[in-house]
Amino acid sequence: MVDVSVIILAKNEEEKIGNCIKSCLFANEILVIDDGSTDKTVEIAKTLGARVLHRSMNGDWGAQQTFGIRQASFDWIFFIDADELCTPELAKEIEDVVTRNEQGEYWIKRINKFVHNKATHGVLRPDYVSRLMPKKDSYVEGYVHPAIITPYGKKKLKAHMYHYTYDNWTQYLNKLNNYTTLAAEKYKKDNKKCGFFKDIVFRPAWAFIKMYILNKGFMDGKMGWILSVNHYFYTMNKYVKLYYLYKSNGKL
Incomplete structure (x- = not known):
């Protein structure tokens, strides 16, 4: 267990949020910002030990993520979406970075998976996303494709995460x-x-x-x-x- 706050934005993610949270149990806090779920998302998250806060997103991802940052209990934050999984290798690497307090904005390779067929190029080619950073002076702005703003130098982690794109x-x-x-x-x-x-x-x-x-x-x-x-x-x-x-x- 390491002192990092995992931040997950969620709305009606009962099919996926359980596996997402389970992949992040290396963290001492998992914070779910729920946008009015009407399914079992909140129940599942709480059962797995997550702290759930309720806030309407109104289409503004940046403001929702910034809210999550402000509510985080620890000095390091890790963003992950409900339809993503943190691999064991990535969890270990995050633990090492946070334990050593190696300041930086860490980008992580994300491997996209489409449930119906294998696709590894074009739209679903692997991409790098900014996900791990110190909480201090970090915030997010933007609607559809928000940008994380931090004063820290960009770095890349070696391990990857998985993104399960669409079910149908x-x-x-x-x-x-x-x-x-x-x-x-x-x-x-x-x-x-x-x-x-x-x-x-x-x-x-x-x-x-x-x-x-x-x-x-x-x-x-x-x-x-x-x-x-x-x-x-x-x-x-x-x-x-x-x-x-x-x-x-x-x-x-």
Whole structure:
């Protein structure tokens, strides 16, 4: 056990949060910030020893994570999503860093897993995410893809974590719809410009090329094609929604 606060944002995650928490039992605090779950998420978390706080997210991931940081009991924090698992190797590495108090913003390799098929390129290629850092002077800002702000130098851990992306296509497409709406609203708030040909015609095509060809989505066969095409539509739809947000206000 090590003095680090694990922070998990959750809403209706009864199928996954148990395994997530169990993978983090190396920590002396597991803090779940619950966004109004109506299933057994809270019950499961408490049964496994987590401290649960209730707060409405309202689409603002950054504010929710910053709230978690402020509520953390220890000087080190580790972010993990309810659909992720910390591997034993990663847990040991985190213990070592925190015990030695080696200050830094630690990035961790995340291996994405899709329940239906194996895909390791394109959209589901492994990525690095910022997850472990001292609590002091750290905060998060942003809606759909929040950015963690810290004064510490960036470092990488050797061990990896797992991310179990989607259980079914309905969940996948519902999330795509929700994320594109939030992205469009954020872009509008930031006064991001939107042109029909540049952003709705050409930008999605480039997004597909980048995922399918440059990031080798083609190596994942049928699934690589499906996910790359969906990335095309994700990119297009967030700009379509932004375009019509402006149009409804008479700005286009």
